[in-house]
Amino acid sequence: MKSVRHDGRGELGRFLRSRREKLNPADVGFPTGPRRRSPGLRREEVAVLAGLSPTWYTYLEQGRDIRPSPEVVDSLAKVLGLTEDERRYVHTLTYGHVARPLPLGGDVSAEDLLCRIVASHEDSPYPVFATSRHADLVSWNRAATEWYGDWGALPVGERNLVRWLLTAPEARDRLVDWEFEARDAVAAWRAEAACCPGDAELERRVAELALLSVEFSRWWDEQIVAERRSRTRRFAHPRSGVRDLRVVPMQTPEFAPAGIVLHLPA
Numbered sequence: 397m398k399s400v401r402h403d404g405r406g407e408l409g410r411f412l413r414s415r416r417e418k419l420n421p422a423d424v425g426f427p428t429g430p431r432r433r434s435p436g437l438r439r440e441e442v443a444v445l446a447g448l449s450p451t452w453y454t455y456l457e458q459g460r461d462i463r464p465s466p467e468v469v470d471s472l473a474k475v476l477g478l479t480e481d482e483r484r485y486v487h488t489l490t491y492g493h494v495a496r497p498l499p500l501g502g503d504v505s506a507e508d509l510l511c512r513i514v515a516s517h518e519d520s521p522y523p524v525f526a527t528s529r530h531a532d533l534v535s536w537n538r539a540a541t542e543w544y545g546d547w548g549a550l551p552v553g554e555r556n557l558v559r560w561l562l563t564a565p566e567a568r569d570r571l572v573d574w575e576f577e578a579r580d581a582v583a584a585w586r587a588e589a590a591c592c593p594g595d596a597e598l599e600r601r602v603a604e605l606a607l608l609s610v611e612f613s614r615w616w617d618e619q620i621v622a623e624r625r626s627r628t629r630r631f632a633h634p635r636s637g638v639r640d641l642r643v644v645p646m647q648t649p650e651f652a653p654a655g656i657v658l659h660l661p662a
Contacts, residue, residue, distance in 0.1 A: 506651035572630040583622035
């Protein structure tokens with residue numbers, strides 16, 4: 397067995413070739429016949445379908461040092477019929493991370509799975525809630541209402557964690573270190589936005605919050621960035637007084653970039 401390079405470029409080229417060779421030319425409108433000496437599609441055929449230069453695509457399969465855009469990678473994924481797992485793999489080989497991650501398919505929808513997880517913690521004395529990719533509040537247990545507030549009383553279009561933190565008087569009452577918490581939420585939102593460039597819905601929400609909150613507008617313009625992590629959050633509980641809980645954000649590929657937030661005694 398000959399030795400091969402295991403850098404991202406080499407692996408990407410080998411993976412693209414393996415998937416190209418699995419395609420049936422007839423399925424995508426190309427003729428078949430004895431003149432085809434290799435299985436699957438030719439490189440130039442993949443390039444035509446993806447709207448690329450045949451030479452450029454050849455360089456990509458050869459592991460040359462070129463950097464395709466996420467749009468090009470997604471176009472190739474569509475042409476090659478890649479699954480979401482495979483598309484993520486190609487993104488990771490190309491960029492070291494997944495651009496525009498989509499939930500992985502499963503026998504249960506992402507939202508249903510999130511709601512089931514929250515429901516399993518309904519009797520917990522500590523908050524558990526689920527948020528969407530845009531920080532919309534998808535589901536929460538009874539304890540979340542006690543520690544944070546009655547999110548169910550909000551209009552459906554305003555049930556968003558970042559919006560609540562920045563605009564609800566209750567948020568300032570319940571979170572002892574409100575400014576730190578709100579600023580951190582804005583920083584995490586910006587960090588997550590990098591995974592989904594050109595997200596029109598996120599851009600709309602940013603513009604909306606900039607009008608609703610002077611603090612949001614200032615912090616967003618400051619380009620503050622922070623990834624979500626486990627840490628202590630201080631609450632002013634209406635009955636128990638000031639209490640510290642450890643906030644634990646969690647994700648799995650099945651529902652990322654949506655997520656579950658657990659709380660544990662600090």
